[in-house]
Structure formats: C-alpha cells, structure tokens
Amino acid sequence: MSSKNPRERQMLESIYSMIAVVFILVTCVDLCDAATVVDVYRLIQYDISGVPFGSRFATLNHHAGSLHFAPGVDLSRTVLVIPVRELNITFVKEYISQRKPLGGLLFLLPQMFNFGNREAATEGKYQIREKELMKTVLAELERLLIHANIPYPVYFAFEDDDIDAVLADVKRSDVSGQPATATTGGYKLVVSAPEPKKIASPSITNIQGWLPGLKADGDPNQLPTIAIVASYDTFGTAPALSVGSDSNGSGVVALLELARLFSLLYSNPKTRGRYNLLFGLTSGGPYNYNGTHKWLRSFDQRQRESIDYAICLNSIGSWDNELWIHVSKPPENAFIKQIFEGFSTVAEELGFKVGLKHKKINISNPRVAWEHEQFSKLRVTAATLSELSAAPELLENTGGLSDSRHFINETAIVRSIKLVAESIARHVYGRQGKNIQIFADNTSLAVNAPYIRSWLDLLSKTPRVAPFLSKNDPFVTALKKELEDHTREVNAHHEVLDEMFTLYDSTKAKLNIYQVASVTFDLLLLLVLGSYLIILFTFLVITTRGLDDLISLFRRPPSRKVKTA
C-alpha cells in the first residue's frame, strides 16, 4: 500500500500541474461577454483660454438608472439614461447648473439623426411637426451642454432594440422602488476609454482656387478679383456626430457648384470675364473665423487690394422666401448699395426677397460673428449671404446635432446658387440691371441639382470638427480634388488653430451593457449550494454506511482523546 501511494501522489501532482497550466492559458482569453455593445459618442471637451467646458471625463463604470428614480436617491454612482424624446430640459438644466453629483449621462437620440444608418435616416415615419419639435429640443440641449462644465462623462447613443429593452427594464425596476446598486443587481454600463488628452497643435486647412480672368493685351494692371468664400468645418455637442448639413454644408455645396458653373463660362476665352474669381474653402469657422484670418494674412497687400469684393456663404439651406446680406460697411456706401441692388434685382426676378443688415465691427473685440468681418478688418469689402437674420453667438449655429440632412431644403440651395451666380455674372460682364438670365434652366449652364444632392449627402455623413481633421484627411483631399477639377492654381494652406481654443480627443467609444446579479443573490446561492452538498453528504453516508457512521463522524475526536488518556 505504501509503495503505491507515492506513485499515485506523483500522478495526482502531475495532473494538478497540467490543470494549472490549462487555467493559465485560458485566462489569456479576452473576456468580452456583454449582452449588448453600443457605439457611443462623447460630449465635446474643450477649453477657451484655459476655462474648461464640456464633459471632463471619458471612463464610465456605473449602474444604469432612469428618470423614474425616487426623489432623494443618491445618484453619484448611477448613469442616467435619458431618451431625448422624453427629455425634460428643466431637469437637466437644474442638475447641471446646480452641479449635483451624478455618475454619468447617456442621451438616446432617435435613429432619424443617425447618418451612418441608411434605412433609418430615410424613413419618413416622423411627422414634420415632430421633427421640428425634436430639432428645437436638441438645439436647446446642445446650447446647455456646450456652455457647461460637467465633471462626469456625457455620452450620446442612438436608440435601437437592445438599448430600448435595457431602458424599459431599468424603468420597471426604478418604478418599483429598487434603485440599482451593487447589492440589488440591474445593469452596469461600462465604457473603457483612454484618458482624454489635449490635441496639440490642431491643424486647420484652407483650400483656395483661382479662375483667372481675361487680360487684355498690353494691359499692365492686375485684374480685379471677386472672392467667393465658405467655411467647411463644424463644431457641435458630439464631435463625432457634427455633420453640419446646413451650417455650413450648404455653403460648401453652393461654392462647389458656383466653381463648376463659372469654370464652364471661363473655359472659353470668348466668354471669360475681366475679373479673376477666387474660391476659398476655409476652416476654423466656429473659432471666430480663425482660418479665414490666417488665409487673408497669407496674401500680400497688392493681392488684397485687388479684391473688389468678397461674398461669404453661411447657412443657405433651409430658408423659405427671405435671405439676408450682412455687411459691416454702412449701407449708405455707394459700392455696398451697388452690390445690394444687384442682388435684390436678381432676387426679385427669382421670386424672393433679400434684406440688408448692417453690423459694426469692433476691432478690439476678438469675437468675429460673420466671416466677412475678417475681410473688413483688412479693409476688403465683403458681405455674408445667410438665412440667419441675426449674428450667431460664439459656438452657435456651427453645425451641431440638430443640424441634420432632414431639415435641408434643396431648392433653397439651388435658388441661393442662382442668386449668387447671376449677380456676380452680371457684375463681371457689366450687365447690371438688364433682364438677362445667364444660368437659365434647361441650358448647359443650369444649376445641377443631382450634383448638389450628392455633395450634400456626402457632407451630411462626414463629421468635420477641424482639430480632428488631420492634414491628409480624405475629406480635405476630396475637396481639394474637386476644386482642382473646376479651378486652377489650387493650394491647400495648413495652419495651426489659435491657442485660445483647445480641444480634447476621445470622441467615440463602445459602451458595454452588462446584466449583473446582486451580491445577495450570490450569497444566497452559496447558502443553497452548501446546504445541498451537506444534505447529499448525509444522504450518501446514511444509505451506504449507515446512520451510526454518520454519528461516529462527530464523535471521533473525543474517543481519540479518551484513548491517549
């Protein structure tokens, strides 16, 4: 017997070591077993001159809660899941302004705003009124979140079946009075994102293209230039979702179409005008038109002086029958009058109104509300064509969540393009006041609606927050290539964004939703299993060895003591 024991013991040991090795190997397997994994987009985090704004954290590891929580419950370790459809803006305002402790916020957006999902984006099951309501609610929410400093993570996600089911469950358990904590089970939301870091030297890229005019032989003077400018970048609550279809996707599309139309005219020397045309796609729009400022500084004095006037396009995609021209020179100025008359005549012919708005610029104030103000600061006559009647505030109307493809009216863009094209053409060819349609419908120079639609679709799917667009971003390259198709001498200038604005990365993450059991459940289970094993043990001892053996198990130690004594 003793000779067998060491051999058996060796065998057992080898088996144990083999099992240990297997355990170690298996632990290397990644544990990714969440019931649901959802793409989430983080609220923007930025500093203006060192003052922090937005959500300051990215990692999330708390229980889910809904709006039906009992009053007075401690929410510092709960993530509130709020569908935007049922949003109560005063509640959110209260929470944020009073800086109440919260584990995190998760906003659920309707699928309508999901530009990545084809079928959802085009389904028309929402009434117009619902859409408009949603837009106003979202706009208000965005305004609130952008200007607040929030010390916990805030994420946006799109509604889908999984997350709806989770939310329904959470609501049910909240209503029944059981808040989700470590001891009562529920759902745990985990986002493991890296610590957000500042984006060092964010680059902004300005793209310009020229259509040179016809120089008369023997004329040493430089031709005058007319500039058409639009900024193409956006800024919104969720940078990964800021597609800015209207602000300023509509402007970009209009600029590209104008470039195409004028390139057709200028390709034939007989129809080439005596003006150079300069097309500029600028970046850094939301940041006081920083890009435009740097772009203009890159021109030398002579070139700047040769610019007759510049038209900046800003949000021309969702108006009905009134556009505005904003200027910084007083309206009594003869040149401004001439330009405005040209535009309003064409507008009348096309069947809508154009109004003139004057806003004085204050050179000491760093705030630049319109793009033309950057031109005016360098004494270049400029105006902005926009559907907005009042100047937007800082970081407002810069293409946030509420600015989606659904709210754009393509005919509005077409009419705006016609307006700008005819007005400029009449100025270039000296045909002001004459009733002549250069870009008439059903001609080779007609405005191409499918072209506009395809570019608008592309823009509505591309988030364009400038610091997140690298120098060789494919979208920037695509814009450059498109301009190269229509214009000559295309250049892309790379600049660094002003230090006043700092943005932080970590904009997209994956949210894991785990269904967890409470600690009490585990303890209960342990109790049940323990009693089961004890019962099994006693049952087996009684049936195989008899009741006496069972009793003797408990009597052995005392009997040994008696023996030794």
Added chain:
Amino acid sequence: MTLFHFFNCAILTFGPHAVYYSATPLSEYDTLGTSVKAALVYLGTALVKLVCLATFLKVSENDSFDPYQELLHAVIGFIDVAGLYFALTQLTHRNISQNHKFQAVGLGWAFADSVLHRLAPLWVGSRGLEFTWDYILQGLEANANLVLSISLAALGSLMWLRKNKPKTLIPIIYACAGIVATMPSITRFEYSFFISCVMPKGHLQPLPYVGGYQKSERLDTSYLGRGLGWHFPKVVGFELFTSLMMAFISWQLFSACQRSSS
C-alpha cells in the same frame, strides 16, 4: 463578485463528485486509482468519438432536422458503452468488491465528463460581469450526468461482471442499459428538434428569469455554448428526472441480482 459566481458554479458542478467519494465507503477503500484510470479511459473514448464524428458526420448549412444524422450520433454514442466496458473489465483493479468497483468507475467517468465539457466554459464565461443562468443549469446537468454515469456503470457491471443472473431480469437489464447509453443523444435530439422547428435563427427570446432579452444566435451542436432561452432549463429538468428514474431502476435491478445470487 464574479469570481464568487464562478466559485458557486464550480462547487455545484464538481462538488457532488467529491462529496460522493468522501461520503461513501469508496474513500475508506482508497479507490482513487480506479477513478483516475476510468477518467483516462473516458478521455480516450472522447477522442475516438471525436474522430468518428469528424469522419462520418456532414456539417449541414441549415439547421434542419436530419434523422439520419441523429441516428449516426446515437450509434456513435455506443462507443461510450464500449469505453465503459473496457474500463470495467480490462483494467486491473485492486481487490475491491463489485459494489465499489462500478461506483468508482462511474465516478471517475462522470468527473472526466464534467471537467472536459464544463470546466472551460465555466472558467471563461462565468468570471465576466454579465450574469446568466447558463452555468447554474450546466452544474445541474453535471449532477444529472453523475447519477446517469453511475447507473450506467452499475448496469454495465451487471451485464459483464456478474456471471449468474436471473433469466427474467436479463432483457430488462439490457434495455435499461440501452436507454441510459442513448440518453445523451436523446437530449441532443430534443434540443436540435426544438432548434430547427421552433426557433428561427437570430430570434429574440424573452427570458422570464432575468427580465431582459437575449439574442439566440449561438447554436452549437455540442452541449456547450448554449444561449437559448427557456429550452435549456426544460432539457436540464428532463435530464435530472430521467437520471433519478434510471438510478432508481438500476438500484432495484442490482439489489434484485444481489438477492438472487446470495
């Protein structure tokens, strides 16, 4: 507390084997060697079964219920019986009585089965944050399997090791052995039948226990990795019930043979 859950499920899956060994006279007679040998024979049998399955079974693209494939599965299940025969008769056991021999062999067989089929999923799956009832049900299944293995070993020892049996009981013994041997195939059959007829792929099933939804997409043909909703508990319940029944029947047969021989 997920390691806690793993610990709970582990003691549910492997505890009864240890308890059985220590509670019955097996521990007194030190029959560990027999159990270990039986476990090794089980490993060999599993390997042979794997090779046969790989050779003879076609992988069907759709989950339609194919009777011929199920029949083939049942036939291959008999390799189990052959393995048990080998373990009971061919291996050299120390001088232990009939009574304890089949228990030790059955215990080793069941332990190897649990370790092979249930340890890996348990280790990988139950340590995560996500809670499912799967692992508890798997543990219950392991218990049923233990009872079933011991009854199969009992019937096996009756068939091959006992020379004088009453004539009337012989067909019953063989019939019971046949049923117990095909038990895994029956539970598989019931399972795949449900899969093919009742559940379309990717269908969301309500899970009354946890009050949520679970995607029923993982449809393996083995015992492992099952994510279906309310069918798994049904199958486990069926297994437990039948194992207890078969244990009772084989106990009666064993004691009847014991009575007739003595």
